[in-house]
Amino acid sequence: MPTPGTSPGVLVTRPEPGLSETLAAVSAAGWVAYASPALCITPHSLRALPHHFAACVLTSGQAVQAAQASLPPTCPVYAVGDRTAQRAQSAGFTAVQSARGDAEALAALIIRTLTPESGPLLLLSGARQGMELADRLRQAGFRVVRRVAYTARPARQIAPDVLCALRAGEISHSLFFSSESAVSWLAALPEAYRDAACRTTAIVISQAAAAVLEKAGWTHCVVAEKPTAQAMLAALGVCPAGRILRSSD
Secondary structure, eight states: OOOTTSSOEEEEOOOTTTHHHHHHHHHHTTOEEEEOOSEEEEEOOOOOOOSOOSEEEESSGGGHHHHHHHSOTTSOEEESSHHHHHHHHHTTOSSEEEOSSOHHHHHHHHHHHOOGGGOOEEEEEETTOSHHHHHHHHHTTOOEEEEEEEEEEEOSOOOHHHHHHHHTTOEEEEEEOOHHHHHHHHHHSOGGGHHHHHTSEEEESSHHHHHHHHHHTOSOEEEOSSSSHHHHHHHHOOOOTTOOOOTTO
16 A cells, blocks of 8 residues: 555545445545545344245345355345445345345346246345335335345444544545445544545545535535445546645645
8 A cells, every 4th residue: 555645645434345446446446545444343143034035135245144154055136236236145145136226227137037926036135224125115015124234333433544644634635435425434533634625636436425414514416327345446436646745735
């Protein structure tokens, strides 16, 4: 990783799984990557499942662990995006399809390729998440069993090295992967560092996340073309070669 101060820094607020690979991708593009996960993820063990399911629906890669522990590898999996699909394949699932988008794209893929007569669907999501997707599928005639696969708690504090980099003007961009992450990270940010954070360019996964940051005082938010980590990294781009970031920039 480059030495802080020699290249612009990028704040990565994504939790694991996903944080490490994003840090690596940011560093490979020439930026200085700062880890500052906004959420702490706690996996859940699922209680006994009452059905044989036509498919498992995953709204996040964080739900893969619960799916792996509860379902046979032959169960078809519908994943919200490519990275979630790849994690499901790495976990041993043999029939995985990616919606390459958001919950709306995931619902459309399922409705297009399955019928309600195929059997019930198991929807695995985080606490307080996935309800709209479940409702959409039920309106289309599907029977949906929703289970909470993990809980996401707000981070309580931000690492001192991140705060020091913000104060020194060494972070030029910030990546936010959900509106929930934006809310949680801002809640953990000491007020004395708010202005420095708001001067960074925020790259966000959705307009909802942008709205959270703009309300907090962010002056420049870029919404990724697609609601995926790959699109966010594309919006970040390669670090300008040889640029030295100073606090006056």
